Amino acid sequence: MTETAENKTAPVTAPFEIKIAGDGLSVLLSLDRSILQNGNWHGLVEEKMKEMGILSPPDWERADAVINESGQDRIVDIVVASGIPPVPSEDGRLEWTDDYFTAGYYVDPVTKRTDFHQKVEKTSVEKGQLLVRMIPSRPGKDGQDVYGLPIKVSRPHNIELRSGPNVLWDATENGYRAKTSGKVRLSGKILDVDEVFYVAGDIGLETGNIKHTGQIAVNGNIEANFKVEATGGVDVHGMLFASDINCGGNLTAREGINENNTKRVIVGGNTVAKYILNGVVECGGNVVVGTEIFQSFIKCCGEVRCDGRIVGGEIVSGQGITVNEAGSKANVKTTLVAGVNFTLMEKLKKNNEDIIGLKETIKKLSPILKKLKAGMAALTAAQKEGLMEIEFKITEADEEINSLEEQNKNIRKEIFANKDAYITILGTVYPGVTLRIFDSQYTVENALLGPIEARLDRMTAEIALSSELENRTEQT
Structure with a gap:
């Protein structure tokens, strides 16, 4: 095998020539059809092969069949003898069950446009979900060239992967499963699942849209026009801008919610925010706001409490509403509804x-x-x-x-089962404000100074206003 194929080519002094294929595994014979008239032409070829140091025996049955089928006077590169081909080794590999760590953004298959809000990677997993199969390495087998020399194959490389505390080994699948729902993470050679999806900065172009089985904690903002879905709660340390949010637990927007009416915030638990501006919110629990609810449409099954003012929009609460100030001096149309389960x-x-x-x-x-x-x-x-x-x-x-x-x-x-529904304004309620409990309505025509509590008079089925507030245990 140390000599080249050209160096191993027999001199053209007979009506045939022999050369060795580049991989050393085949003896190639070229001949003129006239040699077939020589009854000992097989012997001549074998003698030449012996001179060249070829140890692989000739396969005359196969070679003769090719020659007989050929109609050419000159027949080129017939395989007359073969070595033993090596079987390559197969390295161990990881077979992921989804695109957990695939880089890049989603490309629409029809328009071919790239959606820079949606990344390809899918890091959210369910409890019990198979994450990866470990395909073991397979050793190869050495071969032998036509000179009888060995063709060595390299040793296979094994794959190494260890489990974190939230990952289990599945011997049947020869792989790892998620022990809990959460965000799959690969740190070096350790595979784990984080129950809380932690975003160190903003949810934006760098992260893309996020869909997570569990809780999400955002150290920054949720930028406009992104989507966030979580089966658990979402805790935003910064601002929540005009984005679609859907979470099964509580939503906290520590610096406020600055939405627009084309986006929706759907919350399974409670909603807590510094303020809500132009929001469309559906909440299964209570809504607690610090400074202001402005031109927003909010529906909740529990209570709404705003320590500041509610101006514009419509607030629907299944239990009751407490606010410091309702409406504004500009007589902005504001509707407060209590005692109606929006679901x-x-x-x-x-x-x-x-x-x-x-x-x-x-x-x-x-x-x-x-x-x-x-x-x-x-x-x-x-x-x-x-x-x-x-x-x-x-x-x-x-x-x-x-x-x-x-x-x-x-x-x-x-x-209309909640007979104790109420609307409480601690400060001023301005003209333009409509108070509604069940299907009874009261429109404020002149500014009223609180505290004022509106309840349904069970005798007249009309809204009755009172300055005597009933004691209630606050819930958040």
């Missing part, structure tokens, strides 16, 4: 829309059914089957309407 209201609205659709279906199908029944005797088997299908659809729609109407009766009872 039930939305369910009622959805049911009513479904009922309208079902009635429309019945209206369309009934004339067709009537016409088919009138000509029953002349119907084909297929038409009779269609008639039965229409009857079934109408019956099914009727049953669904009855079910939805029964649901609506119960929902209406639940919506």
Whole structure:
């Protein structure tokens, strides 16, 4: 193998020549068809191979078959003998179950445009999720060239990966699973899952949109036009700008929420913020605000408490509202609603829309059914089957309407179940403010100096204003 293929080429003194392939694994024979007239031409080739130091035996059955199939006078590079090819080693590798650490941004497959708000990496994982399989290394096998010399293969490299405290070994999959829901992290050779997704700076172009199974802690701001989703809480040390937020736990915006009405903030737990400006917030718990709620639309199942003022927009609370000042000297239209569970209201609205659709279906199908029944005797088997299908659809729609109407009766009872709903203004309430409890409404026409508490008079079912505040335990 130390000599080149050119150096191993036999001199062209006979009607054939022999050379060795570059990898040393094949003996290549070229010949003129005239040599076939020599009955001992195999012997001549073998003798030449021996002179060249070739130890691999010739495979005349294969070579003769190629020669016989060829119609050329000059036949070139027939494989007449072969060495033993080596089997390469396979290095160990990691087979990730998702793009946890893939760099780059999402590219729309249709428009080919890059979304610089959405990164490719998907670092959020569920408890029990298989994260990676460790594919073990496989040793190779040495080969042998046509001179009988060994062709060595390199040793395979093993992969090394260790588990952190929130990662478990799965012997069946030969890989690691998440012990808890959270953010997958690879530090050197250690794989772990962080229950809290910690962002050292802002959520913005550097991080992209974030979707996390667990809690998110942001040391900076959430920049405009990004999306944040978390099954747990979201704690923002800075500002929350115009972004879509959806969290299953509590939301804290320590420096405030500066949104716009095209974005939505959906919170499963409580919402706490320094202020809310132009926000659209849906909250399953309480809403607690420091200085101001301005031109915002807020719905919550619990209480709303603002230590400053509420100006503009509409605030809907399932339990009650407490604010220092409502409206402004400019008579800005401001609506405060208490005692209405917005989730039930939305369910009622959805049911009513479904009922309208079902009635429309019945209206369309009934004339067709009537016409088919009138000509029953002349119907084909297929038409009779269609008639039965229409009857079934109408019956099914009727049953669904009855079910939805029964649901609506119960929902209406639940919506107004909180008889202790209240609206409390500790300071001034200005003209332009509308107070609503259940379906009773009071419009403020002249400025009133607080403290004022609005409750529903159970005798008249009208809103009654009082300056005597009832004692309540504050909740946050």
